[in-house]
Amino acid sequence: MSAELLATLSIFLLALLVGFEVIGKVPATLHTPLMSATNAIHGVILVGAMLVASVADTAADYALGFVVAAFAAMNVVGGYVVTDRMLGMFQPPSKAVSEASKR
Amino acid sequence: MSTVETLVRLAYLAAATCFVLGLHQMNAPSTARRGNRLSIAGMLLAVAATLVLLVDSGGTTAAGWAVLSAGAVVGTVAGLWAARAVPMTAMPQLVSLFNAVGGGAAALVAIPELAPPADAASVRVPAALDIVIGAVTFAGSLVAAGKLQGLVPGRPVVFPGARVVGGGLALAAAVAAGVLIRGYGGGAAVAVLAAAALALGVALVLPIGGADMPVVISLLNAFTGTAVAMAGFVTDNSVLVVAGALVGASGAILTALMAAAMNRSLAAILVGGYGTGDGGGGPAGSAGAPVRAVTADDAAIQLAYARRVVVVPGYGLAAAQAQHALHELATVLASRGTEVTYAIHPVAGRMPGHMNVLLAEANVPYSQMQELDAANATLPLADVALVVGANDVTNPAARRPGNAISGMPILDVDRAAAVIVIKRSMGHGYAGIDNELYTDPKTGMLFADARAGLTALTAAVKTLVG
Known part of the structure; x- marks a missing residue:
């Protein structure tokens, strides 16, 4: 096993542990936005899509690059936008109270 | 490693940090939106760094740039449209x-x-x-x-x-x-x-x-x-x-x-x-077991004079698009001084936390949404538990061994002083078994579609106590 692979494996494992630690603290109320946000985060595969398209030089490669870029961009943009939209709906108690008192 | 490559790797590190900190801020509804935006910043940084890397290495052909941009544009438009157009259900x-x-x-x-x-x-x-x-x-x-x-x-x-x-x-x-x-x-x-x-x-x-x-x-x-x-x-x-x-x-x-x-x-x-x-389907169960049907007026009286009401929403509520009708009823009750909270089972929807988002869309403040344990601490103190579109997760049979839902964590709806269930028929839930809650003497069944039932209840509460 090369030193680089070992280093990457360490990063992977530590990131996994950080993930368990951080996400374990997210309340059930926010689980849908959480899933949608992590969904958007895996849209970082867009970076991989760019790397693929950058070395493309045959028609098949170009077709592949196009599909990967489209998939990844849809994932990342849609994921973040819908998460933001959902989180915007979660109202703090004070706002709801003032709204109720207005009626 | 060239200078550019070093900078790009540092940018990746910063992006990863943004992702972690952004997720960390999702531990409370008040900071979650900021967290998501931090995550977006990280994503922009990662993409920008990769762009720099590609330009610097110069190996990308003109056609490569073209397909990459075309793909990104198509994906962005599709993603934006879907994210904006989708209903919360x-x-x-x-x-x-x-x-x-x-x-x-x-x-x-x-x-x-x-x-x-x-x-x-x-x-x-x-x-x-x-x-x-x-x-x-x-x-x-x-x-x-x-x-x-x-x-x-x-x-x-x-x-x-x-x-x-x-x-x-x-x-x-x-x-x-x-x-x-x-x-x-x-x-x-x-x-x-x-x-x-x-x-x-x-x-x-x-x-x-x-x-x-x-x-x-x-x-x-x-x-x-x-x-x-x-x-x-x-x-x-x-x-x-x-x-x-x-x-x-x-x-x-x-x-x-x-x-x-x-x-x-x-x-x-x-x-x-x-x-x-x-939808559950299944034939009307409880052969012979008596159920008490109530009218919207009866149920409204119970609700109007309750000090504490716990609402138990289930997927049926979302299926009937009744979350706004529910919030209207809750607002009317709250304006009379009734304390209304929502007891939300983890699987009360089609994805984790789905019900919370549906209620948030109907302007229910997140402080009124209670998770399983908190809800079960509140339910015994409730004067009325109002069950709308939830079935198996309220079935006391889960506490007994030997049936399809034995051992499943449930909401202790039967421990409230009185129970009102809004339901179209005596049909079974997903597990396909009878819900013993419905034959409990303190349970009143309001047979109606969730939205129609809630609207009728709100109207009745308003006329009764106007």
Whole structure:
């Protein structure tokens, strides 16, 4: 096993542990936005899509690059936008109270 | 390492930090939106850094830039449109769809690395795993989205020999992966691997019923994360590895939580064939057991004079689009000084936390939404528990051994002083068994569609006590 692979494996494992630690603290109320946000985060595969398209030089490669870029961009943009939209709906108690008192 | 490359790697590190801190801020509703925006900043940084890297290396052809931009534009427009247009009830489908394209992209990224069998084994192994996991996720998520949208039957689809077919597909994928990892493979082996994995994804999700979707979506989310991390190994890219691992951890946690909330093992859920799918159906049960039907006026009197009301919403509420009607009733009650809270079971929807989003959309403040344990502490103090569209998660039979839902964590609705259930008929829930709550003497059944019933209740409360 090369030193680089070992280093990457360490990063992977530590990131996994950080993930368990951080996400374990997210309340059930926010689980849908959480899933949608992590969904958007895996849209970082867009970076991989760019790397693929950058070395493309045959028609098949170009077709592949196009599909990967489209998939990844849809994932990342849609994921973040819908998460933001959902989180915007979660109202703090004070706002709801003032709204109720207005009626 | 050139200066540019060093800077790009540092930018990736900063991006990964943004992802972690952004997720950390999701631990409270008040900071969650900021957290998501921090995560967006990290994403922009990662993409910008990669752009710099590509420009600096100069290896990208004009056609390469063209397809990349065209793809990005098409994807962005599609993603934006879907994210803006989707109703909150359809959120699980959309998340599944985004999950599918993410998994698909991750699988495709690995293909060029495997096609010329020249790379080292340290690349071929993650590349093969990436293709398998990514393709399973792509196909599986599309089927899940189809089930949730009603394009594919929500009931478990099982056929004779399904396990043999699934086993055969898994074997084919394993053989193709082995050939590729040994370095003998070419385009044909990649094609076999991808095709077998795609079919396996379909075979995995088809037999699973609609109400088990919270588990399936969570699991597929974990799969995509893992596939992206594998793509990170393949392209030697740290930000993909970190982001993939974070998503994998998140999906794994949610999968475990959802399975625990149903008291069923992940294996049992994946085997499938459980339940009836959406709507429940089933003949009217409780042969002979008396139920007390109440009118909207009776129920309204109970509610109007209650000091504390706990609402128990279930998927039926969302299916009837009745969350706004519910909030209107709650507002009327609250204006009379009644304390209203919402008891939300972890699987009260089609994905984790789905019910909370539906209530948030109807302007219910998150401080009134109680999770299982908090809700069960409140329920014995409640004067009235109002059950709308929830069934199995309120069935006291779960506390006894020997039935389909034994041991499942439930909301202790039967411990409230009085119970009102809004339901169209005595039909069964997903588990297909009688709900003993309905025959409890203190339970009044208001037979109505959720939205019509809630509107009638609100009107009755207003006239009675106006």
